[in-house]
Amino acid sequence: MVSGRAATTAGCVTHVERLPARAGVGVPWPQWVPQGLRERLADRGVVAPWRHQAEAAEIAWRGGHVVVATGTASGKSLAYQMPVLARLATETKATAIYLSPTKALAADQLRSVVALADETVRPSGYDGDTPTAERDWIRQYARLVLTNPDMLHRGILPRHDAWATFLRRLRYVVIDECHAYRGVFGSHVAHVLRRLRRICARYGSEPTFILASATAGDPATTAGRLTGLPVAAVTEDGSPRAGVTFALWEPPPLPGLDADGVVDAAPVRRSALMETADLLADAVSHGVRTLAFVRSRRGAEVVASVARRGLGHAVPELAERVAAYRGGYLRDERRALERALVSGELLGLAATNALELGIDVAGLDAVLLAGYPGTLASLWQQAGRAGRAGREALCVFVARDDPLDTYLVHHPQALFGRPVEATVLDPGNPYVLGPHLCCAAAELPLTPDDLLLFGDQTEGVLDALVAAGALRRRPTGWYWTGTGRPDVDLRGSGGLEVSIVEAATGRLLGTVDPAAAHVQVHPGAVHLHQGTSYVVDQLDLDDAVALVHAEEPDWTTHPRDVTNLGVVSVTSYVDAGPVGLFLGEVEVTNQVVGYQRRRLTTREVIDTRPLDLPARELRTVAVWWTIAPSALPDDVECDVPGALHAAEHAAIGLLPLVATCDRWDIGGLSTAAHPDTGVPTVFVYDGHQGGAGFAERAYLAASDWLTATRTAIAECLCEKGCPSCVHSPKCGNGNDPLDKAGAVAVLDVVLGALRDARR
Numbered sequence: 001m002v003s004g005r006a007a008t009t010a011g012c013v014t015h016v017e018r019l020p021a022r023a024g025v026g027v028p029w030p031q032w033v034p035q036g037l038r039e040r041l042a043d044r045g046v047v048a049p050w051r052h053q054a055e056a057a058e059i060a061w062r063g064g065h066v067v068v069a070t071g072t073a074s075g076k077s078l079a080y081q082m083p084v085l086a087r088l089a090t091e092t093k094a095t096a097i098y099l100s101p102t103k104a105l106a107a108d109q110l111r112s113v114v115a116l117a118d119e120t121v122r123p124s125g126y127d128g129d130t131p132t133a134e135r136d137w138i139r140q141y142a143r144l145v146l147t148n149p150d151m152l153h154r155g156i157l158p159r160h161d162a163w164a165t166f167l168r169r170l171r172y173v174v175i176d177e178c179h180a181y182r183g184v185f186g187s188h189v190a191h192v193l194r195r196l197r198r199i200c201a202r203y204g205s206e207p208t209f210i211l212a213s214a215t216a217g218d219p220a221t222t223a224g225r226l227t228g229l230p231v232a233a234v235t236e237d238g239s240p241r242a243g244v245t246f247a248l249w250e251p252p253p254l255p256g257l258d259a260d261g262v263v264d265a266a267p268v269r270r271s272a273l274m275e276t277a278d279l280l281a282d283a284v285s286h287g288v289r290t291l292a293f294v295r296s297r298r299g300a301e302v303v304a305s306v307a308r309r310g311l312g313h314a315v316p317e318l319a320e321r322v323a324a325y326r327g328g329y330l331r332d333e334r335r336a337l338e339r340a341l342v343s344g345e346l347l348g349l350a351a352t353n354a355l356e357l358g359i360d361v362a363g364l365d366a367v368l369l370a371g372y373p374g375t376l377a378s379l380w381q382q383a384g385r386a387g388r389a390g391r392e393a394l395c396v397f398v399a400r401d402d403p404l405d406t407y408l409v410h411h412p413q414a415l416f417g418r419p420v421e422a423t424v425l426d427p428g429n430p431y432v433l434g435p436h437l438c439c440a441a442a443e444l445p446l447t448p449d450d451l452l453l454f455g456d457q458t459e460g461v462l463d464a465l466v467a468a469g470a471l472r473r474r475p476t477g478w479y480w481t482g483t484g485r486p487d488v489d490l491r492g493s494g495g496l497e498v499s500i501v502e503a504a505t506g507r508l509l510g511t512v513d514p515a516a517a518h519v520q521v522h523p524g525a526v527h528l529h530q531g532t533s534y535v536v537d538q539l540d541l542d543d544a545v546a547l548v549h550a551e552e553p554d555w556t557t558h559p560r561d562v563t564n565l566g567v568v569s570v571t572s573y574v575d576a577g578p579v580g581l582f583l584g585e586v587e588v589t590n591q592v593v594g595y596q597r598r599r600l601t602t603r604e605v606i607d608t609r610p611l612d613l614p615a616r617e618l619r620t621v622a623v624w625w626t627i628a629p630s631a632l633p634d635d636v637e638c639d640v641p642g643a644l645h646a647a648e649h650a651a652i653g654l655l656p657l658v659a660t661c662d663r664w665d666i667g668g669l670s671t672a673a674h675p676d677t678g679v680p681t682v683f684v685y686d687g688h689q690g691g692a693g694f695a696e697r698a699y700l701a702a703s704d705w706l707t708a709t710r711t712a713i714a715e716c717l718c719e720k721g722c723p724s725c726v727h728s729p730k731c732g733n734g735n736d737p738l739d740k741a742g743a744v745a746v747l748d749v750v751l752g753a754l755r756d757a758r759r
Contacts, residue, residue, distance in 0.1 A: 029054075052238045057079050066211070070235065107335075127147055129331045186423065226425065244383070249275070249279075329510055367395045403725050404657070407711070428455050446478040469481060498511060526555070559594070562590070586621070618687070618688075627750065648670040650709045657704075713747070721735075
């Protein structure tokens with residue numbers, strides 16, 4: 001093995017699950033599929049549809065809205081290609097729109113439909129990378145436009161008069177990978193689709209919606225919430241599946257050193273990134289085509305870089321056949337990597353979830369998951385990338401030193417015995433609904449008939465917009481008062497992307513979302529790009545640019561922040577005697593105030609440096625619980641802040657068990673005497689303006705959530721707390737103070753009171 005750790009790996013595997021192969025169930029072609037399309041599909045090896053493909057296609061052909069929610073590599077594309085391409089072939093003026101959450105997926109689908117479509121269809125990609133000169137041609141001549149919600153929102157709907165002919169003839173709207181539209185982003189997209197339906201009705205069309213999703217809980221309800229329409233669900237997968245061996249892998253412990261250089265009794269575990277990099281290098285050295293999914297952009301760069309370094313020592317000719325793939329790359333870099341992966345030129349790729357919803361990769365042998373991706377839907381979507389050529393496949397889930405990951409590798413039933421989560425989105429969120437009502441009014445004045453389309457809360461939000469002067473009420477409806485377009489960011493990035501520029505040369509390296517700029521490219525931060533390390537010299541938020549210089553430091557950077565929270569209102573609560581459980585609206589103020597430099601090899605803290613960055617404010621939804629001081633056990637009264645802080649960290653880490661989120665979607669705060677409650681309180685809040693539905697899920701499933709949290713802390717083998725139970729990788733206080741035993745005692749009080757309240 002390249003890593004040289006063959007003797008130690010056996011003890012890392014905590015569980016092996018065998019997913020057996022499955023035979024496919026084929027059915028005849030629907031009679032309405034044109035012969036020419038059948039022949040072109042046969043040329044590509046498709047001689048007949050699988051049962052779920054034909055079932056979904058038949059519903060759509062007859063004008064029914066449908067979602068096909070089956071596993072990765074089950075051929076969902078054909079389920080919408082059949083009715084769309086058949087309709088465009090038989091109705092020579094009909095048009096269709098295909099929407100995907102990523103540019104890569106739309107580009108991949110474009111390659112597929114170009115080979116299948118009748119020559120009169122002229123399928124075309126339309127996104128932010130499309131040259132201006134091509135856009136007019138696409139609008140006039142393309143009958144199948146492959147785009148994304150962002151371009152529909154910014155490029156098509158505001159100019160609907162220029163797209164009038166296309167929209168008047170619109171027969172189908174395909175929404176691919178619709179499980180990706182969750183949280184605030186999903187709520188935004190839901191209103192973009194309602195705006196599309198409204199404009200189409202203006203031009204006399206009523207398109208049929210076809211949605212494709214990875215296996216998800218209650219897909220019909222989710223698809224209906226996304227589109228605002230009744231949607232039928234096709235969920236029984238008729239495709240064949242190769243057998244998959246799924247291993248759960250816990251990195252080995254490393255002896256830690258205390259302040260005096262003595263081996264600590266509570267060692268940390270080897271980094272999941274280093275472990276994944278070694279596994280990737282080992283796989284590539286044996287000719288195994290492998291895709292490693294990594295949680296962060298920086299993590300993808302680290303895994304690729306370490307794997308290349310290992311191969312460079314052991315099998316030098318393979319070192320260049322490993323690369324990283326993540327958001328923020330320039331267009332030419334992304335396309336080159338995609339081509340190299342499809343062709344087999346690359347044997348190993350470390351990617352963020354930008355590739356989870358990206359290109360259709362066939363022939364991969366193995367998938368590595370560096371940490372739990374946040375949802376079971378994403379886990380199975382990523383794992384399904386292996387075995388796509390019908391061959392046996394391997395998937396390895398490498399646990400991070402994190403409460404949730406540790407819990408999962410020691411409780412495999414939480415992965416293999418649970419149904420996939422339902423996707424959470426809330427179109428009624430007023431922070432999302434209000435801006436889209438402004439967009440809709442700017443496109444066409446709103447009328448009373450539109451109120452039903454946008455939901456029950458529309459009238460109240462309209463009144464607030466009128467009072468704020470954003471809209472003007474007239475007898476004929478509501479009118480936009482602004483001179484330009486409303487500025488609405490679907491992905492909640494908070495403004496212009498920040499460009500990362502090499503100061504010495506002026507070369508653009510990539511971009512980062514403005515919401516992440518304070519954390520990722522603050523002055524002094526280490527930034528990785530395709531294996532090269534840079535240090536940030538200056539962050540100019542006004543001009544949205546970060547200036548960097550190339551440097552290879554032996555340390556990494558970790559930001560530190562401070563958070564203040566105030567309760568605005570209480571929506572619901574449970575009175576459990578000495579314990580209160582609440583759901584409500586809160587105001588959160590957060591500021592990055594400094595960063596730590598840590599050694600690359602040991603993660604030892606070198607120093608902490610201050611930063612002067614502006615604070616950010618967030619009005620959102622939180623779940624919180626309070627405890628009367630008299631109910632606290634005697635042994636934690638002396639360290640109430642540490643006990644609450646530890647419980648907060650672990651609760652955030654375990655929330656993805658009950659809500660479709662990951663720990664980076666949410667935040668928390670704990671205090672021994674919060675000014676708004678007057679008693680010890682732990683808050684967990686949605687990290688999105690207006691809320692995203694996660695806190696509400698936590699409130700409704702509080703007993704299950706907090707029971708799993710207590711179990712994860714109590715079963716951890718460390719003595720005083722570690723990253724596997726109560727330490728947090730995003731703690732703004734440097735994980736101090738923390739009291740592991742106190743957290744268990746506090747959660748016992750909370751759970752006992754909640755049980756008593758339900759009796």
